[in-house]
Amino acid sequence: NEELERLATTDPLTSAFNRRYFMTKLQDELKRSRRYDRSSSVLMLDIDHFKSINDTYGHDVGDIVLIEMVKVLENEIREFDTLARLGGEEFAILLPETNETSAKVSAVRLLDAVRKITIDAGGKPLNFTVSIGCSEFDGDYDTVEAVLKSADLALYEAKHSGRDRVVTKQSIPAA
Ligand code: C2E
Ligand code: C2E
Structure with missing residues (x-):
């Protein structure tokens, strides 16, 4: 049933996918990269000073930050890219068939989109930023x-x- 499927795979607050779903997707993508010798990338994204946002404005505002950010990010990534909330203020995005250079282009656009978000924090405008770590993998x-x-x-x-920046790294071969 679709409703059960949605509950099992998404985060109830933001409607982003959950960690478990992300891990399954990443595992699948890794197998695909191995089979077809392709490169994909993962972006790990974390809201800057999120604790201080919660402490200063309260958890309701913190929740709005999370919800609004997910809405904006969903509009900025491709249908085939997977955005998931790994926990707290940490998110990951799987970019299939996307090498490090292209993943960085996407990440820079996401940084910019987040900077443009303004939240109403009890009548005061609130802006925030994110930091992004990027890793390409080729399945080998x-x-x-x-x-x-x-x-x-x-x-x-x-x-x-x-x-408020992106740093990229090649993922380390296990062998
Ligand atoms: P989509 O592929 O699901 O992408 C959704 C949104 O993510 C895009 O909305 C855009 O805001 C952002 N996005 C995705 N990839 C890129 C990119 O390489 N560069 C930039 N700057 N933004 C990107 P948008 O632009 O309104 O496009 C809506 C839909 O139209 C896309 O959904 C896609 O299905 C199609 N589309 C638009 N432009 C192209 C294109 O140049 N090539 C292809 N194949 N499809 C396109
Ligand atoms: P660009 O925006 O400079 O993006 C360069 C490359 O970065 C893209 O090459 C793609 O490999 C990667 N990339 C950028 N954004 C995303 C993203 O949200 N998700 C993923 N998975 N990859 C991303 P590509 O596909 O050859 O596109 C070339 C150019 O075509 C893009 O340059 C952009 O100007 C345009 N384009 C393609 N798709 C879209 C789209 O959906 N929306 C818009 N607005 N432009 C698009």
């Missing part, structure tokens, strides 16, 4: 864990080099 050696780990490392670098 990579595992789901290796892909996510390298995207995570790239995200860490994006955070620690000033936020």
